[in-house]
Amino acid sequence: MTSKYDRIAADLRRMIDAGELAPGQKMPSETVLLGKYNVSLLTMRRALAVLEASGVIEKRHGVGNFVRKARARVTRTTERYQWEKDRALLPESKRRSTGATERDTGLTKDDLSFQAHYSVIEADEELAGVFKAPVGTRLLKRTYRTETGDDSAPIALSASYLPYEIVAANPKLLDAANEPWPGGTHHQLRTVGVEVDRIVDEVTARPPFPEEAEQLGIDAAGVSVISLRKISIDTSGRVVDVADVLLSGDRTQLVYTTQLNRWPTDRPSTKGSKRK
Amino acid sequence: MTSKYDRIAADLRRMIDAGELAPGQKMPSETVLLGKYNVSLLTMRRALAVLEASGVIEKRHGVGNFVRKARARVTRTTERYQWEKDRALLPESKRRSTGATERDTGLTKDDLSFQAHYSVIEADEELAGVFKAPVGTRLLKRTYRTETGDDSAPIALSASYLPYEIVAANPKLLDAANEPWPGGTHHQLRTVGVEVDRIVDEVTARPPFPEEAEQLGIDAAGVSVISLRKISIDTSGRVVDVADVLLSGDRTQLVYTTQLNRWPTDRPSTKGSKRK
DNA sequence: GAGTGGTCTAGACCACTGT
DNA sequence: CAGTGGTCTAGACCACTCC
Numbered sequence: 081m082t083s084k085y086d087r088i089a090a091d092l093r094r095m096i097d098a099g100e101l102a103p104g105q106k107m108p109s110e111t112v113l114l115g116k117y118n119v120s121l122l123t124m125r126r127a128l129a130v131l132e133a134s135g136v137i138e139k140r141h142g143v144g145n146f147v148r149k150a151r152a153r154v155t156r157t158t159e160r161y162q163w164e165k166d167r168a169l170l171p172e173s174k175r176r177s178t179g180a181t182e183r184d185t186g187l188t189k190d191d192l193s194f195q196a197h198y199s200v201i202e203a204d205e206e207l208a209g210v211f212k213a214p215v216g217t218r219l220l221k222r223t224y225r226t227e228t229g230d231d232s233a234p235i236a237l238s239a240s241y242l243p244y245e246i247v248a249a250n251p252k253l254l255d256a257a258n259e260p261w262p263g264g265t266h267h268q269l270r271t272v273g274v275e276v277d278r279i280v281d282e283v284t285a286r287p288p289f290p291e292e293a294e295q296l297g298i299d300a301a302g303v304s305v306i307s308l309r310k311i312s313i314d315t316s317g318r319v320v321d322v323a324d325v326l327l328s329g330d331r332t333q334l335v336y337t338t339q340l341n342r343w344p345t346d347r348p349s350t351k352g353s354k355r356k
Numbered sequence: 357m358t359s360k361y362d363r364i365a366a367d368l369r370r371m372i373d374a375g376e377l378a379p380g381q382k383m384p385s386e387t388v389l390l391g392k393y394n395v396s397l398l399t400m401r402r403a404l405a406v407l408e409a410s411g412v413i414e415k416r417h418g419v420g421n422f423v424r425k426a427r428a429r430v431t432r433t434t435e436r437y438q439w440e441k442d443r444a445l446l447p448e449s450k451r452r453s454t455g456a457t458e459r460d461t462g463l464t465k466d467d468l469s470f471q472a473h474y475s476v477i478e479a480d481e482e483l484a485g486v487f488k489a490p491v492g493t494r495l496l497k498r499t500y501r502t503e504t505g506d507d508s509a510p511i512a513l514s515a516s517y518l519p520y521e522i523v524a525a526n527p528k529l530l531d532a533a534n535e536p537w538p539g540g541t542h543h544q545l546r547t548v549g550v551e552v553d554r555i556v557d558e559v560t561a562r563p564p565f566p567e568e569a570e571q572l573g574i575d576a577a578g579v580s581v582i583s584l585r586k587i588s589i590d591t592s593g594r595v596v597d598v599a600d601v602l603l604s605g606d607r608t609q610l611v612y613t614t615q616l617n618r619w620p621t622d623r624p625s626t627k628g629s630k631r632k
Numbered sequence: 633g634a635g636t637g638g639t640c641t642a643g644a645c646c647a648c649t650g651t
Numbered sequence: 652c653a654g655t656g657g658t659c660t661a662g663a664c665c666a667c668t669c670c
Contacts, residue, residue, distance in 0.1 A: 083639060090566075109655060120641045122398075125656085133409065134563050141656050142648030153560070161614045169619060275619055281612040284429070285561035285580040285605035287410050290366075304561040304580030304605065315618070329561035329580065336557040336612040338437050342591070343445060343551055359658060385636060396660045401637085417637050418667030 088117050088127035093136060096147055103149040107137065110145070135302035135330065156327075157335040161279050168266035175263035195225040196259035200244055207241060210311065211319045218244035220254065225295070236332075237295055240265070240323040246272055265312075265321060275315050281336070282309040285329060296328045304329035364393050364403035369412060372423055379425040383413065386421070411578035411606065432603075433611040437555050444542035451539035471501040472535035476520055483517060486587065487595045494520035496530065501571070512608075513571055516541070516599040522548055541588075541597060551591050557612070558585040561605060572604045580605035 082090075095101050108116070114124040128145055131137040138148045167175055201221045208215040220242045247253040249272040261268055266276060288296065288305040296305065306329050312321035327334075358366075371377050384392070390400040404421060407413040414424045443451055479493040487493065495517045502512050523529040525548040537544055542552060564572065564581045572581065582605050588597035603610075 085639080111655085121643090123640060126639090128656095134565065139656070140649085142650080142654080144649095144655065158612070158614050162616055165616050165619075276616060277618075278616055279614045281610075281614070283559060283582070283610040283612070284608070285582045287563075287578050287580060289410065302563050304563055306559070306561045332560070334557075334559040336434070336559070336614075338434050338555045338557070338612075340438055340441050340552060340554055342553075343441075361658080387636085397662090399659060402658090404637095415637070416668085418635080418669080420636065 084117075084119055085123050085126040085130060088113075088119070088124070089130040092127065092131060096136060101147050103147050105147050106143075107145040107147065133302045151331050153331055153333045155333045155335055158337050164264055165266045165276060168263045168270050170263070172262055175267060196256045197223045198254065198256040200254075201241075203241075207322065210309075210322050211241075211243065213243070220244050220247050222256070222259075236325055236327050237292070238323055238325040240321060242269075242321050243319075246274060246320060249273075269314075269320060274320050276312045276320065277315040277317075278313050280311040280313065281334075282311070283307070283334065288326075292326060296326065306332055306334065308334070360393075360395055361399050361402035361406060364389075364395070364400070365406040368403065368407060372412060377423050379423050381423050382419075383421040383423065409578045427607050429607055429609045431609045431611055434613050440540055441542045441552060444539045444546050446539070448538055451543060472532045473499045474530065474532040477517075479517075483598065486585075486598050487517075487519065489519070496520050496523050498532070498535075512601055512603050513568070514599055514601040516597060518545075518597050519594075522550060522596060525549075545590075545596060550596050552588045552596065553591040553593075554589050556587040556589065557610075558587070559583070559610065564602075568602060572602065582608055582610065584610070 092101075092107075101107060107113070110121065110124055110128065113128075114121055117124065117127075128137065128139065132139055136148060138146050140146065199221050201219050203211060203213060203215055203217040203219050205215055207219065208217060211217065211219075222240045222242070224236075224238045224240070226236050226238075242253075247268070250268075252258055253268050253271065263270075269276065284307045285304050286307060288303065292305060293303070306327040308325040308327060310321075310323040310325060311319055312323075314320045368377070368383075377383060383389070386397065386400055386404065389404075390397055393400065393403075404413065404415065408415055412424060414422050416422065475497050477495050477497045479487060479489060479491055479495050481491055483495065484491040484493060487495075496519075498516045498518070500512075500514045500516070502514075518529075523544070526544075528534055529544050529547065539546075545552065560583045561580050562583060564579065568581060569579070582603040584601040584603060586597075586599040586601060587595055588599075590596045
């Protein structure tokens, strides 16, 4: 036996899927629905809460409940990484022109606002493990917040950790006032003789913490975040950067391309130990 | 001004973070907490609902509320793809031994149960777009459900679409009774002369639909799913397989490694248009 | 059967948004 | 100010789990 609110939620959902309630459209007020389904206010609100939690509707205090529109997704591709690396070799004027975020969003630099904050911390157990360094190793922590100008909803929150001993060789790297640095992290590392060889992305998904939801501008509930840990490894095998990036799940799509090695060509393709 | 239930939720969360309530531990009963905070039952339950939605606690009807333990994550790496491809060249006995899921989980084949279902469908607009084929193109749809023997919670739900015209060349590929096919999809495609050149993964995150939550064995709320679309492209540039994989967010970690091209070595690494 | 969480009601009052 | 959603109470009754 399912509960009343579940049945009501399912019914409303069906109506939405069937297009009887279109995306962006305002739903009947709660008091109206309450009468239609003959339930108490709380039960009605519970049904709506279910829909909100699954991201189907959006509640706006004092205004109404609305069928949620799919939000435009920003695609973040792997090619971005090679592009970022190559950019570090360009002359400053070109490096200065655009960064990786602009490239992914298609927006120009003026459309984006950017905040950076630097501090020096000591590695806790978890970070030390990633860097394969002792606990307490000094790290330069940089936090960023990238947001689009018009939407005001941040695209990503991120924190990057660099081994202090490596970056301290260039004092300019320790000052947040030099952000956004033309040419990005690859160029920054280049000034201290570091070349990134490969990047490992670890991707997980989870519900956001309250503060995260707020910072990412996720007003409505029912949204997940993608937690991306990006680990940069240099040509000598050292971990030179660990970046934790938090992306709004319904606004982001990650794209990874894996190139596979070719099979040896010495035999025809139809073969195998079965049949024939 | 925050609400009572928000403050209570924050307080309980603090206690959990501080370790006053340990993971796996049973929380005080709702009636006890209700007295401690001097609120009505509904308010207390709302506070707990907040924690449940953020995945902090787990409610068990008739038993109690429990602090949630972090679930062990299964890591799914990109190297898997190359490994899967190479496996298609092995003799049948070796192909038969293990599949990719076993490799990722470290479990043996006997620990896993496996269900496959085949059908022929016509491409809708969305799938047709991915295949760059006309709407209505016939596709072989294969749905899979992989679960661990002991846990009974499925690891992944997936659906794979193959162009019917390509796979029909080998009638054995049209019969689900041949699953699990030794050597996997790469070997299946090999029997019809197809070699996969690269794989594009599109990753998004969202709250699960009710049925999905049930099928993935997500009893508690407060979990996200990772939606992964894996597109296989063959050596001639055709899309030969589109697989939609649904992974439980708190049990999965995706790992992607991106190898970067080296910078030209004709110049010393410390340089750039700035300083020195 | 005792103890726990799950559903539901009726009604009061507050807070936000728009005109 | 009217209309909307947000919070909260007190209390009833049901459903599940375990002893």
